[in-house]
Amino acid sequence: MIYTCTLNPAVDYVVRVEDFQAGGLNRSESADMYAGGKGINVSRVLKRLGSDTCAIGFAGGFTGEFIKNELDREGVFHRFTSIQGVTRINVKLKSNAETEINGPAPAISEEDANRLVQLTSELTKRDWLHIGGSVPSSLPADYAGTLIDAARSQGARVVVDTSGAALKALLPYNPFFVKPNHHELSELFDTEINTKEEAAFIAKKLVDGGTENVIVSMGGDGAVFVNKEGAYYAESPKGTVKNTVGAGDSMVAAFMAKIDAGLKPHEAFHWAVAAGSATAFSDDLCSKAEVEDVYSRVRIVKAEQEGK
Numbered sequence: 001m002i003y004t005c006t007l008n009p010a011v012d013y014v015v016r017v018e019d020f021q022a023g024g025l026n027r028s029e030s031a032d033m034y035a036g037g038k039g040i041n042v043s044r045v046l047k048r049l050g051s052d053t054c055a056i057g058f059a060g061g062f063t064g065e066f067i068k069n070e071l072d073r074e075g076v077f078h079r080f081t082s083i084q085g086v087t088r089i090n091v092k093l094k095s096n097a098e099t100e101i102n103g104p105a106p107a108i109s110e111e112d113a114n115r116l117v118q119l120t121s122e123l124t125k126r127d128w129l130h131i132g133g134s135v136p137s138s139l140p141a142d143y144a145g146t147l148i149d150a151a152r153s154q155g156a157r158v159v160v161d162t163s164g165a166a167l168k169a170l171l172p173y174n175p176f177f178v179k180p181n182h183h184e185l186s187e188l189f190d191t192e193i194n195t196k197e198e199a200a201f202i203a204k205k206l207v208d209g210g211t212e213n214v215i216v217s218m219g220g221d222g223a224v225f226v227n228k229e230g231a232y233y234a235e236s237p238k239g240t241v242k243n244t245v246g247a248g249d250s251m252v253a254a255f256m257a258k259i260d261a262g263l264k265p266h267e268a269f270h271w272a273v274a275a276g277s278a279t280a281f282s283d284d285l286c287s288k289a290e291v292e293d294v295y296s297r298v299r300i301v302k303a304e305q306e307g308k
């Protein structure tokens, strides 16, 4: 079972405005709400791809109820730890450009935090623990590390999809897989990554440091995969981009699903790029059929030298 842990889930409120004017009255053409947050998106895609998954994390208030109801509707199993506060709403404004406003997290009590640690300590060596998204500031700085230790005590496999200080703090735990985008990787190494070669060079540093598999996603420019065996580059297929929210999460879901099904890491990478692009080309997250359709249009090539 792949457990996805979203410490700071969100209702994603997606509004489309024809020609957005900052400071003026704008009327939206459409407004849709989705159960969001990195792990929740990953679980939704895993379910669509036919993998066993369970979404965990903290949820509270009417927005927390909305998320649980949506997951029920899609048949995604979940075991959220209930909190007193209200789960945030993240605004995704689609106009001439895509603008995102991600809200702060509600406070998490020590008791609720401990209940989630207890839950992750019940995972077994057949399970995965995916930790995704931002970490509420009310939690202790080493909280996500505590979750990892708890899950690993029984042998669960750990995947990390966070950014900034949270990602930096979790790398010493040697995750099985991380998927920063090139901006997040640039920030982590205080550098600027513009090309696939540069992304592979920096990703190899993560592999040398103990992370087993690294995908660096680069939006419409594709992605790079690096592990101990070498590096691969992928081009994103061309298509009409409708929504890139959750494209990265879709990649992560497909990579885990295919490794879990026994594929080699570079083959799982091929599926991961297909899933990312399939989501970019659809209004919501990708379906299995959409991923299969895009798969044949993804080109991956092995880099000539490891890390190049």
Ligand SMILES: Nc1ncnc2c1ncn2[C@@H]1O[C@H](COP(=O)(O)OP(=O)(O)O)[C@@H](O)[C@H]1O
Pocket: 180, 181, 182, 216, 217, 218, 219, 220, 221, 222, 223, 236, 237, 238, 239, 241, 244, 245, 246, 247, 248, 249, 251, 272, 273, 274, 275, 276, 277, 280
């Ligand atoms: N404009 C696009 N055209 C085609 N594929 C895309 C586009 N944007 C994203 N993707 C696909 O989704 C993946 C993840 O997107 P990216 O924006 O890098 O991740 P994140 O959502 O984590 O920032 C990319 O590697 C690519 O496969």
Ligand SMILES: O=P(O)(O)OC[C@H]1O[C@](O)(COP(=O)(O)O)[C@@H](O)[C@@H]1O
Pocket: 008, 010, 012, 035, 036, 037, 038, 039, 041, 090, 102, 132, 133, 134, 135, 244, 245, 246, 247, 248, 249, 250
């Ligand atoms: O926890 P964070 O970093 O604020 O991110 C949460 C947001 O990221 C998402 O999970 C989308 O992530 P990606 O676009 O990176 O796949 C949204 O659903 C959510 O609003």
